[in-house]
Amino acid sequence: MVSVGDEIPAREFPIRRADLVRYAGASGDFNPIHWNERFAKGVGLPDVIAHGMFTMATAIRVVTDWVGDPGAVVEYGVRFTRPVVVSDADGATLQVGGVVREVRDDGLVAVDITATVDGQTVLAKSRALVRVGAAA
Template sequence: MSTTPSTPSTPSTTPAAVRSFSEVSVGDALPATTVHVDRARLVQYAGASLDRNRIHWDEPFAKAVGLPDVIAHGMFTMGSAVTLVTAWVGDAGRVVEYGVRFTRPVVVPYDGGADIEVSGVVKSVDPEAKRVTVELTATAAGEKVLGRALAVAVLD
């Protein structure tokens, strides 16, 4: 049996278009997105983040400590939400501030996982500094999981 080595794909070197400050107005809605998370992704995230707390992968343990089931890492949820802004801006390096309050955990059932639905709206613009503040809304299973979620980006 012979095998032919596969040719790795070459990543694009074309830079993403960066949003211009002149294109943005207060009240503009960002395109909503859904981030799916399952147990396998939680285990991968636990390894990458070194947060191996058993509440993120061990269902009996999570239930024993009073949780309804395994829950996603708060930082996973936070990071998933801000990707809406980085994609909209076109350059993650332009996001200069980001903060949230964790209001509810994202429960991740064994069968099917969970979806985190993220939307955003431009809350304010600062023409002098060319700063744009985006208010994010993140929900899972119909419940708000992040509060006071604000990201600030600097545009040209």
């Protein structure tokens, strides 16, 4: 039984530049700010940054792992608040957690998701609406 206030197990996701290159190939987004440090710094960024959609997709994994089915996500939205800087030496670590905000009569569950890097929020208003089976 899922209840308002239930916490979804938090996870940490390491992000390395190789992940960004693979994502660029899958998505077709080869913008050099996502893989070329010299270019990224040349346009005023602190370093290479992760694709926003990569960050968003990584964050929802806490919910899909919790419900056990990526197809259970009915709605998902975020507001991007700051880029995820991925250094060559250390990469970055995305910390993600969630809490049940609402359990609806139609069987859907609203989840608020937190996503941070080094204590800084990278996704705000991150919310998902999911179908939760008996497993959650």
